[in-house]
Amino acid sequence: MIERSQTDVLIIGSGGAGLFAALHALQANPDLEVTVAAKGLLGKSGCTRMVQGGYNVALAEGDSLERHFMDTIVGGKWLPRQDLAWRLIEGAVERVQELENELGCFFDRNPDGTLHQKAFAGQSFDRTVHKGDLTGIEIMNRLMEQVWSRGIARLEEHRAIALIPARDGSGLAGALTIDMRDGSFRLVQAKAVLLAAGGGPTMYRYHTPSGDKACDGMAMALDAGLALRDMEMVQFHPTGLLAGDETRMTGTVLEEGLRGAGGYLLDGAGERFMTRYHPHGERATRDVVSRAMFEEMRAGRTTPHGGLYIEMKHLGPDSVRARFKGMVTRCADCGFDLAGGRVEVVPTAHYMMGGAIFEPDCTTEVPGLFLAGEDSGGVHGANRLGGNGVANSTVFGGIAGETMAAHVAREGRAHKDPDEAVIEAVRAAALHPFGAKPGDLNGLRERLQSLMWDDVGILRTEDGLKRAINGLSGLSRELNETGLPDSERAFNMTWHDWLNLKSQIRIGEVIARAALAREDSRGAHFREDYPETGDLDKSAYTVLRQEADGLKVTSEPVAFTIVRPGESLIAGEAGAPPTAAE
Numbered sequence: 001m002i003e004r005s006q007t008d009v010l011i012i013g014s015g016g017a018g019l020f021a022a023l024h025a026l027q028a029n030p031d032l033e034v035t036v037a038a039k040g041l042l043g044k045s046g047c048t049r050m051v052q053g054g055y056n057v058a059l060a061e062g063d064s065l066e067r068h069f070m071d072t073i074v075g076g077k078w079l080p081r082q083d084l085a086w087r088l089i090e091g092a093v094e095r096v097q098e099l100e101n102e103l104g105c106f107f108d109r110n111p112d113g114t115l116h117q118k119a120f121a122g123q124s125f126d127r128t129v130h131k132g133d134l135t136g137i138e139i140m141n142r143l144m145e146q147v148w149s150r151g152i153a154r155l156e157e158h159r160a161i162a163l164i165p166a167r168d169g170s171g172l173a174g175a176l177t178i179d180m181r182d183g184s185f186r187l188v189q190a191k192a193v194l195l196a197a198g199g200g201p202t203m204y205r206y207h208t209p210s211g212d213k214a215c216d217g218m219a220m221a222l223d224a225g226l227a228l229r230d231m232e233m234v235q236f237h238p239t240g241l242l243a244g245d246e247t248r249m250t251g252t253v254l255e256e257g258l259r260g261a262g263g264y265l266l267d268g269a270g271e272r273f274m275t276r277y278h279p280h281g282e283r284a285t286r287d288v289v290s291r292a293m294f295e296e297m298r299a300g301r302t303t304p305h306g307g308l309y310i311e312m313k314h315l316g317p318d319s320v321r322a323r324f325k326g327m328v329t330r331c332a333d334c335g336f337d338l339a340g341g342r343v344e345v346v347p348t349a350h351y352m353m354g355g356a357i358f359e360p361d362c363t364t365e366v367p368g369l370f371l372a373g374e375d376s377g378g379v380h381g382a383n384r385l386g387g388n389g390v391a392n393s394t395v396f397g398g399i400a401g402e403t404m405a406a407h408v409a410r411e412g413r414a415h416k417d418p419d420e421a422v423i424e425a426v427r428a429a430a431l432h433p434f435g436a437k438p439g440d441l442n443g444l445r446e447r448l449q450s451l452m453w454d455d456v457g458i459l460r461t462e463d464g465l466k467r468a469i470n471g472l473s474g475l476s477r478e479l480n481e482t483g484l485p486d487s488e489r490a491f492n493m494t495w496h497d498w499l500n501l502k503s504q505i506r507i508g509e510v511i512a513r514a515a516l517a518r519e520d521s522r523g524a525h526f527r528e529d530y531p532e533t534g535d536l537d538k539s540a541y542t543v544l545r546q547e548a549d550g551l552k553v554t555s556e557p558v559a560f561t562i563v564r565p566g567e568s569l570i571a572g573e574a575g576a577p578p579t580a581a582e
C-alpha cells in the first residue's frame with residue numbers, strides 16, 4: 001500500500017540548498033504548493049547547520065569578484081566549470097546581503113561596523129564572513145524562521161528512495177519516500193523536484209558529515225539517468241578530532257580558521273612538520289596538508305591514538321578561547337585543552353566536489369528535475385575552498401527555487417502520471433532486507449569504511465583502486481544477502497542503515513572508478529603512481545553514467561570559457577589583460 005500526495009514543488013533535503021529553494025520559490029510565486037521532505041528534522045539535519053568557519057564573499061575593499069573567482073579556479077586546479085564558479089561568486093554577494101538584511105542573520109563585525117572577514121587557507125584575501133565559529137547555526141535558524149512563517153508542507157523523517165519517471169517518458173513525475181516514523185511508503189507527485197540531499201562522504205573511516213547523509217541523492221540521480229562528474233574529488237579536512245573509537249566525536253571537524261589564525265600541526269614527538277612539505281606551512285590548502293599528515297602518519301610519527309596534534313597556545317590561550325569558543329568547548333568535551341594544550345587530530349573525509357551534472361540555472365538533463373548544493377558537481381573542480389561550500393548551497397538553492405517556480409508556471413496545472421512499474425520495483429528492492437537472513441551490518445560498515453580509507457583515500461594507486469572495486473562488489477553482494485533482525489518497519493533504524501550502506505557502497509564504487517580513470521594528480525585526488533598534474537591546458541573531467549551493463553566512465557575537456565591556464569583576471573598579475581592606464 002502506497003500513500004500518495006501531490007504538490008507543485010518537492011524539495012528533497014532541508015539544508016541550506018533546500019530551504020533557500022523553498023524560500024525563493026515562494027517569493028517568486030506565493031501561491032505555489034511547496035513540500036520539503038527530509039530524512040532528518042527540517043532545518044536541523046544535514047551539514048549546513050554544522051558550518052563552523054564561514055561564508056566566502058568578496059566584499060572588502062581591495063578584494064574583488066575576479067580575485068575570488070581566480071582563487072576558486074586555481075584552487076580547483078582548473079577543473080571547475082567556469083560559468084558555475086562565476087555564478088557562485090557573483091551570487092554570494094547578493095546572498096550574504098539577503099542573509100543579513102532580509103533574514104536577520106547577524107555576523108561578526110569590525111569596530112567600524114563592516115562585516116568581519118577572516119583568513120581561510122588557500123585564499124589570497126581574508127573574505128570569510130562568520131558568526132564566531134558556529135556560523136551554520138545562525139544561518140539555519142534565521143532561514144528556518146522565514147521558511148516556516150510562509151507555510152510549506154513538511155515531510156520530516158521522510159527518506160526519499162527514488163526519483164520516479166513519468167509513465168510517458170516525458171520527464172520526472174515525483175519521488176518515492178519512506179516515512180521513517182511508521183515505515184510506510186509515500187509517493188509525492190510534483191511538477192518540479194529539487195535534489196538537495198547534500199552528498200556526504202560518510203563511507204570513509206573518519207568523516208565529518210552528519211549521520212543522515214549517505215550519498216542517497218547521488219545514487220538517486222544516477223538511477224534517474226543523470227551523469228556524475230569529478231567524483232574522484234573527495235576533500236579531506238586536515239583537522240578531524242581524534243578522540244578514540246568509542247566516540248562519534250572522532251572525525252568531526254576542527255575548523256580551518258585554527259590553521260588560518262596560525263595554529264601549528266605537530267607530529268607525535270611535538271615537532272612541526274608542515275614547513276617541510278609546503279612554503280605556506282599549515283596554511284597550505286586542505287589537500288596539501290591532508291597528504292602531508294597522511295605521510296607523517298604512515299611513517300609512524302604519531303600520537304597515542306595514531307594521529308597528530310594541533311597546538312594553538314602560542315597565540316595566547318585567552319585569545320584562542322575568545323576567538324574559537326565553540327572549538328574550545330568541543331575539545332574540552334573530549335578531554336582536550338585547545339587553548340592551552342594539544343589536541344589529537346586526523347585528516348577526515350569532509351566534502352564531495354563531484355556530483356550530478358547541472359546547469360547554472362539548476363536545471364538538469366531530466367525535465368522536471370533540478371539540483372543544488374553538495375549533490376551537484378562542477379562548481380569546485382578538484383578542490384573546494386573552505387567557505388565556498390555554504391555559499392554554493394545557498395546561492396544555487398535560491399536560483400533553483402526561482403527556476404522551479406518558472407518551470408511550474410510554464411507546465412500548467414497537471415501532474416504527470418508516474419511509472420507504476422518503477423514504483424513497484426523500487427518498493428520491492430527497499431523491502432528486500434526484511435526477507436533475507438539477519439547478519440552483521442556493523443561489521444560490514446566497518447569493512448566498507450576501512451576499504452575506502454585505505455584504498456580510495458588520500459593517497460591512491462592503481463592496485464589499491466582495483467582492489468577496492470573488487471572489495472566493493474563483494475560488499476554489495478554481501479549486503480544483498482544480509483537481512484534485518486526485526487520485522488517492524490516503524491523507526492527501524494537498522495533498515496535505514498541497510499539502505500544507507502546500499503547508497504554508500506554504490507557511490508564508493510563510483511568514486512573508485514573515477515579515481516582509477518584519472519591518471520594524474522590534482523587537488524584532492526593524488527595518485528602515487530601518477531604524481532604529476534599534467535598539462536593544465538588539456539584539463540579534462542571524469543563523467544560517470546549508469547548504463548545497462550554497468551557504470552561507464554568517460555572524460556570531457558574543460559571549456560575555459562572565462563580564463564585559460566596562464567591567464568588571470570586580476571589586474572597587475574601575470575597573464576592579466578592590460579588595464580586602460582597601461
Ligand SMILES: Cc1cc2nc3c(=O)[nH]c(=O)nc-3n(C[C@H](O)[C@H](O)[C@H](O)COP(=O)(O)OP(=O)(O)OC[C@H]3O[C@@H](n4cnc5c(N)ncnc54)[C@H](O)[C@@H]3O)c2cc1C
Pocket residue numbers: 012013014015016017018037038039040041043045046047048049050051052053054055056158159160161196197198199208209210212213214216217253350351372373374375386387388389390391393
Ligand atoms: C562539520 C562541517 C563544517 C563545515 N564548515 C563549512 C564552512 O565553514 N564553510 C563552508 O562553506 N562549508 C562548510 N561545510 C560544508 C557545508 O556544510 C556544505 O557544503 C553545505 O552545507 C551543504 O548544503 P546542502 O544543502 O547541499 O546539504 P545539507 O545541509 O547537508 O542538507 C542535506 C539535507 O538532505 C537530507 N537528506 C539526505 N538524504 C536524504 C534522503 N534520502 N531523503 C530526504 N532527505 C535527505 C538531510 O537530512 C538534510 O536535510 C562544512 C561541513 C561540515 C560537515
